[in-house]
Amino acid sequence: MRAAPNPAGRMALNAAAYAVTVFLLLPTLIIIPMSFGPERFLQFPPNGFSMRWYLEYFRDEEWLRATFFSLEAGLISAVGATLVGTLLALALVRGRLPGRGLIELLVVGPVIVPHVALAVAMFLVFEQLRLTGTLLGFAMAHTVLALPFVVFTVLAALYRFDAELERAALSCGAGPVRGFFHVTLPLIAPGVVSAALFAFVISFDEAVVSFFISGLDRKTLPRKMFEDIDYNISPTLAAVATMLTLLTIGALLLGYALKRAMERRAAAAAGEGGDHG
Secondary structure, three states, rough: OOOOOOOOHHHHHHOOOOOHHHHHHHHHHHHHHHHOOOOOOOOOOOOOOOOOOHHHHHHHHHHHHHHHHHHHHHHHHHHHHHHHHHHHHHHHHHOOOOOHHOOOOOHHHHHHOHHHHHHHHHHHEEEOOOOOOOHHHHHHHHHHEEEEEEHHHHHHHHOOOOOOOOOOOHOOOHHHHHHHHHHHHHHHHHHHHHHHHHHHHHHOOOHHHHHHHOOOOOHHHHHHHOOOOOOOOHHHHHHHHHHHHHHHEEEEHHHHHHHHHHHHHHHHHHHHHHHHH
């Protein structure tokens, strides 16, 4: 027999969930109004409203250079992690790989191993290969860090995918490559797009590894923020943090919208296929 619903318990659970959510979001909500303060130091609540620190950001060549470098590294690592992660997820689901458990453990390694340990290891290796402070070095490091999120996101999409559709395409004469691009990929595209956006956000926001493998001239935006916290605390930091927050939220909303649109398109295509059948 089912237990009788407990309205008081449900209300308490909802209140606790909302309280935890507000507690987690409060630092982010506080930094936004601080970025619009007119003073030369961080203050909450601000005494007025000013766009001065956003203008300072766009006028500063170092901030812009770090931002564009982060964008370049993020885009390259997102493409690389998505390609490698999608192929690896397909191999894990469709293939018969020896030592599959070990492969999955290695994939999830960048999530389990502390980033400080990874940063030290990458620095020692990249220093020997002269990749520290280079775009290629950052792209490789961030690809490794983003790979677990891509693999498990695509794995979730593949497990929801009906493998009979792919087998039907193969039985109709399509080769494995054509079957993948014409049947499998369109149906798992929402998961692949979400994985790519995750990889970009992870790369753009990553700070620990970036701090170790940065050079004097080429550094990412999080590294630049750490340096300003040490030497020059100004409300420009709050402005940059606000823009980073908005960028992350925008990327997640874009991924959600694209995912919903692709799911509707796939459902419509499946419905049309059923009607023709």
